[in-house]
Amino acid sequence: xxxxxxxNQLVDALRCLPGVGPKSAQRMAFHVLENDREGALRxxxxxxxxxxxxxxxxxxxxxxxxxxxxTCSDPNRDQTTICVVESPIDVAAVEQATGFRGTYFVxxxxxxxxxGIGPEExxxxxxxxxxxxxxxxxxIIATNLSVEGEATAQYLSQLARSCGVSAxxxxxxxxxxxxxxxxxxxxxxxxxxxxxxxxx
Amino acid sequence: xxxxxxxNQLVDALRCLPGVGPKSAQRMAFHVLENDREGALRxxxxxxxxxxxxxxxxxxxxxxxxxxxxTCSDPNRDQTTICVVESPIDVAAVEQATGFRGTYFVxxxxxxxxxGIGPEExxxxxxxxxxxxxxxxxxIIATNLSVEGEATAQYLSQLARSCGVSAxxxxxxxxxxxxxxxxxxxxxxxxxxxxxxxxx
Numbered sequence: 001x002x003x004x005x006x007x008n009q010l011v012d013a014l015r016c017l018p019g020v021g022p023k024s025a026q027r028m029a030f031h032v033l034e035n036d037r038e039g040a041l042r043x044x045x046x047x048x049x050x051x052x053x054x055x056x057x058x059x060x061x062x063x064x065x066x067x068x069x070x071t072c073s074d075p076n077r078d079q080t081t082i083c084v085v086e087s088p089i090d091v092a093a094v095e096q097a098t099g100f101r102g103t104y105f106v107x108x109x110x111x112x113x114x115x116g117i118g119p120e121e122x123x124x125x126x127x128x129x130x131x132x133x134x135x136x137x138x139x140i141i142a143t144n145l146s147v148e149g150e151a152t153a154q155y156l157s158q159l160a161r162s163c164g165v166s167a168x169x170x171x172x173x174x175x176x177x178x179x180x181x182x183x184x185x186x187x188x189x190x191x192x193x194x195x196x197x198x199x200x
Numbered sequence: 201x202x203x204x205x206x207x208n209q210l211v212d213a214l215r216c217l218p219g220v221g222p223k224s225a226q227r228m229a230f231h232v233l234e235n236d237r238e239g240a241l242r243x244x245x246x247x248x249x250x251x252x253x254x255x256x257x258x259x260x261x262x263x264x265x266x267x268x269x270x271t272c273s274d275p276n277r278d279q280t281t282i283c284v285v286e287s288p289i290d291v292a293a294v295e296q297a298t299g300f301r302g303t304y305f306v307x308x309x310x311x312x313x314x315x316g317i318g319p320e321e322x323x324x325x326x327x328x329x330x331x332x333x334x335x336x337x338x339x340i341i342a343t344n345l346s347v348e349g350e351a352t353a354q355y356l357s358q359l360a361r362s363c364g365v366s367a368x369x370x371x372x373x374x375x376x377x378x379x380x381x382x383x384x385x386x387x388x389x390x391x392x393x394x395x396x397x398x399x400x
Contacts, residue, residue: 006254018228030287095203
C-alpha cells in the first residue's frame with residue numbers, strides 16, 4: 001500500500017496493545033494524527049515514564065513507583081490478611097470490586113512446571129518468610145480457576161498450613177445474573193460441588 | 201483506588217486512542233507493563249516520531265513525511281483522475297479495497313457552515329487550481345453519505361462542471377452480502393433511486 005512508511009510503523013507499534021488488530025491500529029494511528037496530536041505526545045511521554053519508573057513493590061510485588069506500594073505502606077490496611085493473586089491487574093480488580101482491607105501478594109504468574117515456572121519464579125520463599133515472621137491469620141487464595149491456577153491454589157494452601165496459617169479460596173460458581181441454562185458445564189459442576197448449607 | 205499515580209496517568213493517557221474506554225485502557229496499561237515494556241517504548245518513540253514528522257502532502261493533503269506523498273510523486277499514477285475524500289483514512293480504505301490508479305484530494309473535513317467550515321477550510325481553491333491548470337478528465341467524489349457529505353458532493357460537482365471537468369459520485373446502495381430485509385430505510389431508498397438499467 002502506498003502509504004507513509006512512518007505511518008505503517010506507527011500502525012505496527014500500536015499492535016503491542018492487547019486487543020488491537022491491524023484494523024483498529026490503523027484507525028488509532030489516523031485518529032491521533034488527525035485529531036489528537038497533543039494526546040499522542042502525552043501518551044508517548046507517559047509510556048516512557050511508566051516503563052522507566054514503575055517497578056515492583058518489595059513486599060507484595062505489585063506495580064509500584066516507590067519501594068513499597070500504597071497498600072503495603074498504608075497503616076490502616078490489615079496486615080494479618082494476605083490475598084494472593086496471579087497478576088497486578090487482579091489487585092486492581094479486587095480493589096475496585098470488594099471492600100477488602102487486607103494486603104496482597106502478587107505471584108506474577110502461576111505454577112506451570114511445563115513452562116519452567118516453579119515456586120522460585122513466583123517468589124514463594126518471600127511469601128513463606130512473611131507467613132512465618134508476621135502474625136498472619138488468613139491467606140485468601142484468589143488465583144484463577146484454570147488448571148495451573150488450581151494447582152497453584154493447592155500448593156499455596158499446603159504452604160499456609162505448614163506455616164500454621166489458615167487458608168481460604170474465593171468462591172467459584174454461577175455468576176450474579178447468570179442463568180443455569182447458559183452456565184458452562186465446569187462452572188456449574190463447581191457450583192454444585194461448592195454448595196453451602198442454608199442457615200435457618 | 202490505591203494504585204500507583206503514574207499507572208493511573210498511563211490509563212488516562214491511553215484513552216486518547218479511539219474506542220478505548222476505562223476498562224480497556226486499564227487492561228492495556230497492565231499488559232504492556234507486565235509483558236511488553238520493549239513494545240511500549242517502541243510505541244512511545246514511534247508516536248513522537250510520527251507526530252513530529254508526518255505532515256500533509258502539498259498536492260493532495262493526505263498524511264505524508266515528504267512534501268509530496270507517494271501517490272502524488274508516483275509517475276505511474278494517472279494524474280487525470282482525482283478522487284476526493286474527506287480524510288486520509290479514506291485514502292487508505294480506497295487503496296486497500298479498490299484498484300484505483302489515479303490520484304487523490306483530501307478535504308480534511310466536509311462543508312459544514314454551522315461549524316464554520318466553508319470552502320476555504322477544505323482548501324477547495326487548491327483543488328480548483330488543479331482542475332483548471334491540469335488536464336483532469338474525471339473528479340470522483342467519494343465523500344461520505346451524510347447530510348454534510350452529500351452537500352459537499354453537490355458543491356464539488358458544481359465546481360467540477362465550472363472547470364469543464366466531468367464529475368462522478370461513488371455508488372451507494374445495498375452492500376455486498378446485505379439482505380434487503382436488514383438494510384436500513386435510507387440506504388434502501390438510495391439503492392432504489394440509484395437503480396441502473398440492466399444491459400442485454
